[in-house]
Amino acid sequence: MFHLVVTACLAADPSICAERLLPTPGTLTEAACIAGAEARIAAWIALHPDLAPGDWRCRPTGDLPYLDLTEIAPKVLVHPGQSEPVSVENGGDIANLGVVLGDSVAVIDPGGSRAIGERLYAAIRRITDKPITHVILTHMHPDHIYGAEVFAEAGAKIIGHRNLPSGIERREAAWAESIPLQAGALAMLGTRAIPPHRTIAAPEKIDLGGATLRLTPEATAHTDNDLTVFHLESATLFTGDLVFAGLTPSLDGSLTGWLSWLEQAPSPLPHRIVPGHGPVEMEWNSGTAPLRAYLTALADQTQAAIQAGEAMSDAATHVGADQQDGWKGFAEINARNAIAAFKELEWE
Numbered sequence: 465m466f467h468l469v470v471t472a473c474l475a476a477d478p479s480i481c482a483e484r485l486l487p488t489p490g491t492l493t494e495a496a497c498i499a500g501a502e503a504r505i506a507a508w509i510a511l512h513p514d515l516a517p518g519d520w521r522c523r524p525t526g527d528l529p530y531l532d533l534t535e536i537a538p539k540v541l542v543h544p545g546q547s548e549p550v551s552v553e554n555g556g557d558i559a560n561l562g563v564v565l566g567d568s569v570a571v572i573d574p575g576g577s578r579a580i581g582e583r584l585y586a587a588i589r590r591i592t593d594k595p596i597t598h599v600i601l602t603h604m605h606p607d608h609i610y611g612a613e614v615f616a617e618a619g620a621k622i623i624g625h626r627n628l629p630s631g632i633e634r635r636e637a638a639w640a641e642s643i644p645l646q647a648g649a650l651a652m653l654g655t656r657a658i659p660p661h662r663t664i665a666a667p668e669k670i671d672l673g674g675a676t677l678r679l680t681p682e683a684t685a686h687t688d689n690d691l692t693v694f695h696l697e698s699a700t701l702f703t704g705d706l707v708f709a710g711l712t713p714s715l716d717g718s719l720t721g722w723l724s725w726l727e728q729a730p731s732p733l734p735h736r737i738v739p740g741h742g743p744v745e746m747e748w749n750s751g752t753a754p755l756r757a758y759l760t761a762l763a764d765q766t767q768a769a770i771q772a773g774e775a776m777s778d779a780a781t782h783v784g785a786d787q788q789d790g791w792k793g794f795a796e797i798n799a800r801n802a803i804a805a806f807k808e809l810e811w812e
């Protein structure tokens with residue numbers, strides 16, 4: 465199987481260039497890859513007008529850079545993101561990404577940049593040439609969704625929560641500025657957010673052939689567009705950022721909603737949980753205990769500050785601050801969470 469790779473440079477700064485993989489649906493021979501290359505590049509550049517194309521070549525799967533995937537259950541694989549804030553060093557590769565194999569392939573979160581999505585695509589292609597039919601986005605945050613366009617080009621349908629399109633629309637412009645500052649313009653080259661092809665408002669099952677996924681759009685918690693994915697055959701629950709470990713949880717939805725989601729253990733109880741960030745094999749009670757403790761403290765201390773008549777800016781200097789042990793990126797994320805919690809709880 466061959467893949468089209470083009471060197472693309474930022475039109476605004478031609479010194480910033482990277483090789484981008486341009487997948488197409490199905491599998492290509494070397495001859496077919498070469499024959500379609502010029503038209504494919506022109507169509508892709510039309511959608512990425514900030515880039516200028518350079519040389520291109522057709523490469524076999526084995527020559528592509530790829531992410532490491534760990535098999536955590538039969539036919540269930542995870543790429544463990546680095547559980548830390550986005551940096552130039554990690555290039556946005558901080559979220560856990562899932563792959564489920566059946567007669568076709570599903571991806572659960574395609575990663576935090578186009579480059580990461582391409583390397584996930586290459587990792588899957590090293591294992592199987594079956595069609596990648598579904599990409600499920602667990603929520604709107606860029607470290608989870610920015611790789612989606614790669615898989616859409618490969619023919620996958622992108623699926624998300626009913627509220628996902630409006631969430632992406634609301635933040636897209638701000639992310640396009642802030643994320644390259646955090647991860648570097650090179651890491652984000654060619655990256656753009658795309659809306660899902662299809663959204664869901666009620667639980668539904670996806671049959672991949674030999675693998676079944678149950679998708680559940682959740683009430684507002686981490687964000688207003690959280691969606692969990694349960695792999696029935698292995699009882700693996702992909703929670704997205706409804707569960708964090710290691711990286712400080714970020715509150716971008718509803719603190720009370722998140723706490724009530726955590727209160728109710730999933731049914732059936734999963735054999736393993738893949739959180740959005742942190743170790744991929746965890747048991748429900750012990751795995752969610754640190755998150756529950758942090759969010760409970762955030763809620764309790766915010767309520768106390770409101771009752772004491774504190775201003776939000778004062779509350780943000782100390783609410784949650786005694787919870788920092790074991791969390792990366794704590795000071796900055798916690799301060800934002802304290803403000804979000806105050807805004808939510810002051811009206812209750």
Ligand SMILES: [Zn+2]
Pocket residue numbers: 603605686705740
């Ligand atoms: Zn998130």
